[in-house]
Amino acid sequence: MAQESHGNGQYQLITPPNLLKAKVGKGGAGGIDPDLIKNAESVIDTMGVEFAGSVELETARIMKLAMDFESEPDKAAKIQKKILRVAHDLRGQGATYGYNIVSDISESLFRYTDGLSSAADMNADVLRAHADAMRAVVKNGVKGDGGAVGIDLVKSLEALASRRKV
Amino acid sequence: MSYQLESLRILIIDDNAHIRQLLRTILYAVGIRAIDVAEDGVTGFDAFCRLEYDLVFTDYEMEPISGLDLADMIRTSRKSPNPYVPIIMISSYADETRIQSARDRGVTEFLAKPFTVDVLMSRLESVIENPRPFVRTDSYFGPDRRRKQDSRYAGPERRKADLEKVNVSVRDLSEQQRNALQESRANVAKVAKVAKVAND
Structure with a gap:
């Protein structure tokens, strides 16, 4: 392992052997087999069907949490935390399965819920509007950004969410 | 000839079961067979100390220890069997501050969620083809944070660009x-x- 001292001994530069390349590159020039990448993409497409199903369940959960918030406002902080978790998980997955618009809507929901100065300021209708939009998207298999109509829908949700306290 | 990925052993540490499953599925589909998972940093580090891993994926935000603390342990703990292992950090929070914190704690690459198969593969290729030298100072040990300009370089994460947004007409x-x-x-x-x- 090559080691050199630099900056009057202030730091050491170490060049470890590239064990990873040695391990995977036995055959030559390398690169990931494009057929295997296609294989992975088709597996993800299949998983996208399961993902759509899980989004429907999560939207039902958001609807229920919105209702709970209305009936038990003293539990607002707990409900806010749960909504943040759902929105965070969905925004991190949607686009992987081709549902970029689910990631965009979840991002809007996350920003809205996270940006409130108090959990008590949550508005159940705003939560429901996001859940309703996500459900409409996956129920109808709208992928990508949803085109002009989808982009307009996301923008309208972002505008609603940016008002913070409605 | 393409990479022989089946010889790799990979550790995935993430508290989100969906992400663990997703990563595992993609890596398996490209030929990697030895894939272990852990749902938190403590059990993840324990697993890391028991076997020789070639690559670690870790989430950023986890309890009881964060992905940053885990990266620290891998790089600097006396128990760590391979302080030079490439670490790819995954997070939905891909702002510059977080990316910089990750770099400052010894993370090799950053992968923003949601990611596509292509972006994941580009990170994998990057750690294979462009390993960075390591730097040791009084306060830091990890990959050199000064990245050479290189045509293959895909980071730091540009979330929107990396996502390859699918436009629908x-x-x-x-x-x-x-x-x-x-x-x-x-x-x-x-x-x-x-x-x-x-x-x-």
């Missing part, structure tokens, strides 16, 4: 899809209107 939508989105849009307008009245 209006013509791509069926009438049913368009109607469903328009109905949802009308619902948002209704909520906005009611809210406006309440504010006025």
